[in-house]
Amino acid sequence: MSKPTNDTTFFDGSIFLGIDGGGTKCKAVLMDHNQTILGVGISGPGNPVYGVELAKNSIVESAKIALEQAKSKYLTLGDLHLGSVIAGIGLAGANVPQMYKEMSEWKSPFKAKYITTDLLIACLGAHNGRDGAVMISGTGSCGYSYVKGQSTIIGAHGFPQGDKGSGAWFGLQAVEASLLSLDKIGPKTSMLNFLLEELQVNNAEDIVAKFASKPSSIFASVANVVFLAAQEDDQVALAIIKEGAEYINTMARLLDDTTPPRITLIGGLTAFITPYLDAELQLRLAPSLSPPEVGAVLYAIKQNALSARKIPNRC
Amino acid sequence: MSKPTNDTTFFDGSIFLGIDGGGTKCKAVLMDHNQTILGVGISGPGNPVYGVELAKNSIVESAKIALEQAKSKYLTLGDLHLGSVIAGIGLAGANVPQMYKEMSEWKSPFKAKYITTDLLIACLGAHNGRDGAVMISGTGSCGYSYVKGQSTIIGAHGFPQGDKGSGAWFGLQAVEASLLSLDKIGPKTSMLNFLLEELQVNNAEDIVAKFASKPSSIFASVANVVFLAAQEDDQVALAIIKEGAEYINTMARLLDDTTPPRITLIGGLTAFITPYLDAELQLRLAPSLSPPEVGAVLYAIKQNALSARKIPNRC
Numbered sequence: 001m002s003k004p005t006n007d008t009t010f011f012d013g014s015i016f017l018g019i020d021g022g023g024t025k026c027k028a029v030l031m032d033h034n035q036t037i038l039g040v041g042i043s044g045p046g047n048p049v050y051g052v053e054l055a056k057n058s059i060v061e062s063a064k065i066a067l068e069q070a071k072s073k074y075l076t077l078g079d080l081h082l083g084s085v086i087a088g089i090g091l092a093g094a095n096v097p098q099m100y101k102e103m104s105e106w107k108s109p110f111k112a113k114y115i116t117t118d119l120l121i122a123c124l125g126a127h128n129g130r131d132g133a134v135m136i137s138g139t140g141s142c143g144y145s146y147v148k149g150q151s152t153i154i155g156a157h158g159f160p161q162g163d164k165g166s167g168a169w170f171g172l173q174a175v176e177a178s179l180l181s182l183d184k185i186g187p188k189t190s191m192l193n194f195l196l197e198e199l200q201v202n203n204a205e206d207i208v209a210k211f212a213s214k215p216s217s218i219f220a221s222v223a224n225v226v227f228l229a230a231q232e233d234d235q236v237a238l239a240i241i242k243e244g245a246e247y248i249n250t251m252a253r254l255l256d257d258t259t260p261p262r263i264t265l266i267g268g269l270t271a272f273i274t275p276y277l278d279a280e281l282q283l284r285l286a287p288s289l290s291p292p293e294v295g296a297v298l299y300a301i302k303q304n305a306l307s308a309r310k311i312p313n314r315c
Numbered sequence: 316m317s318k319p320t321n322d323t324t325f326f327d328g329s330i331f332l333g334i335d336g337g338g339t340k341c342k343a344v345l346m347d348h349n350q351t352i353l354g355v356g357i358s359g360p361g362n363p364v365y366g367v368e369l370a371k372n373s374i375v376e377s378a379k380i381a382l383e384q385a386k387s388k389y390l391t392l393g394d395l396h397l398g399s400v401i402a403g404i405g406l407a408g409a410n411v412p413q414m415y416k417e418m419s420e421w422k423s424p425f426k427a428k429y430i431t432t433d434l435l436i437a438c439l440g441a442h443n444g445r446d447g448a449v450m451i452s453g454t455g456s457c458g459y460s461y462v463k464g465q466s467t468i469i470g471a472h473g474f475p476q477g478d479k480g481s482g483a484w485f486g487l488q489a490v491e492a493s494l495l496s497l498d499k500i501g502p503k504t505s506m507l508n509f510l511l512e513e514l515q516v517n518n519a520e521d522i523v524a525k526f527a528s529k530p531s532s533i534f535a536s537v538a539n540v541v542f543l544a545a546q547e548d549d550q551v552a553l554a555i556i557k558e559g560a561e562y563i564n565t566m567a568r569l570l571d572d573t574t575p576p577r578i579t580l581i582g583g584l585t586a587f588i589t590p591y592l593d594a595e596l597q598l599r600l601a602p603s604l605s606p607p608e609v610g611a612v613l614y615a616i617k618q619n620a621l622s623a624r625k626i627p628n629r630c
Contacts (some may be wrong), residue, residue, distance in 0.1 A: 078348070101618060154498055154500070155500070156495050157519060157522075157523045158523055158527055160475040160485060160487060160491075161490045161491050161494060161523065161526055162494055162523065164491075164495070172475060172476060175476045176475075176476050176477070176479075179472050179476060179477055180479070183469055183470060183569075185470070185562060185565045185566065185567065185569065187471070204472060207472075208472050208473055208476065208477070211476055212473055247500060250500045251500065254498075254500070256501065
């Protein structure tokens with residue numbers, strides 16, 4: 001750890017912790033009330049669906065890393081500890097009532113904590129705390145809008161039955177079409193060659209071995225194969241992209257019904273899929289302003305202000 | 316257990332045990348060399364991929380049940396025990412070299428044992444030990460031919476990346492299309508109503524909960540939804556069936572290249588999908604003559620005869 005610099009910035013008021021607890025990693029950010037980033041941290045899985053204790057440990061671990069970073073940077077934060085921060089915690093499993101209950105009842109080391117879904121913090125982050133809609137195309141896919149206090153979710157049904165237009169969905173289409181091509185049952189596709197190269201294998205059995213009983217993220221890791229083949233004008237790949245893009249186009253139309261002031265596409269597939277969306281939608285897509293963990297801070301600031309108003313002033 | 320009847324049929328020569336070891340159950344049949352069924356037994360999972368010890372236990376258990384049944388029926392089999400039967404064992408995991416090795420090295424309680432794949436015993440059963448081809452559409456799907464000692468496998472890549480035209484594949488298409496319909500992203504389909512009724516749920520979240528992190532057999536259990544909707548002329552269901560049937564039509568054409576004297580469609584989807592296959596293929600499809608466990612007996616009889624020829628007669 002580097003020694004504290006001689007930065008003596010004075011932080012007035014509360015320090016906020018933003019947590020984005022996902023299935024593979026947990027991200028933390030420490031900010032003051034002016035939204036200055038003081039420190040960041042990353043740890044292991046933070047989705048309580050895969051283990052409540054593991055999630056709690058990951059949250060605390062990432063918070064500690066962010067805290068150490070902040071203290072190493074700002075001398076005036078020397079006294080800062082976990083018990084002095086107000087946490088906003090967005091969790092992929094928070095929509096499951098039992099998970100929400102268990103995480104809400106957690107006696108965390110933080111001064112206060114506000115639990116919500118990964119979708120709300122993503123949306124608050126993308127629009128810097130204002131109303132708006134997000135479409136997410138990462139390992140999974142879904143649409144979400146938060147307008148006038150009202151949440152709307154579209155999709156988010158998981159893999160393989162849902163998550164169309166996501167990395168896992170594109171990857172599965174690529175593997176399926178490649179195997180059909182290899183078996184001479186489906187049309188030829190250059191996705192097969194890209195896939196064999198990507199996986200460093202040379203037959204169907206070895207392709208299958210890479211995916212059998214694996215999580216959806218393994219399929220998402222080969223989604224690029226579809227877009228590589230499309231650049232070579234591969235018709236099978238282009239048909240897959242058309243289907244995935246049409247799903248996102250339709251999702252945008254449904255989100256429009258909730259009258260969001262802004263709409264944003266986020267997630268790892270954003271750069272790949274955007275050029276294939278409806279031209280009109282491409283023009284309308286607003287850039288994401290902040291990542292989900294910053295959205296979690298914005299959520300904590302808002303909830304903290306609301307809760308302060310509810311408590312009568314004792315002075 | 317019922318008392319032995321006074322049947323004093325005399326069994327000349329060896330008694331054979333046929334085993335069909337699948338992922339959910341293990342089937343056993345005891346037969347004499349004239350292919351008279353003496354007894355049958357069913358036990359738990361017999362696919363060594365899901366546990367080698369479990370598979371061995373299931374094989375022995377199903378064999379014991381078949382043996383007891385045979386002894387209760389035929390007085391002359393009173394002395395029969397596991398150590399006096401010659402076993403043909405077809406296993407879903409036998410194509411995996413490590414599984415084949417472990418099962419081959421097993422010091423089984425049988426007099427002799429011959430291990431092979433579930434596909435070969437299914438094919439031998441369907442054609443009563445003669446050359447032929449089978450297309451299987453059960454939980455999974457694949458094509459297989461055994462002609463002049465040569466095995467050919469088509470598909471069999473597993474779920475969700477392969478197994479097109481199988482129960483799991485039809486079930487997944489039904490769930491996917493129903494969720495899209497529910498979200499108003501995909502076209503209306505009566506599969507949604509059949510699915511909600513079948514699962515006794517009324518929203519997307521509860522549909523998803525039935526399938527999340529479940530084996531492919533759970534998807535296969537709702538494959539009927541596609542065929543129910545098709546009977547009502549549901550266009551989404553009919554398009555799914557067309558795609559699945561086309562896969563099987565193409566598989567038949569590829570199997571034809573191996574010049575099988577007979578071709579048979581087996582598995583739980585057979586009755587559902589047959590009416591949608593190419594008319595010419597429907598006419599050509601030969602009925603299955605015996606189940607896979609009987610094919611395992613035929614395999615044991617053949618291998619036993621071959622092995623007897625290799626050992627010099629000591630008399």
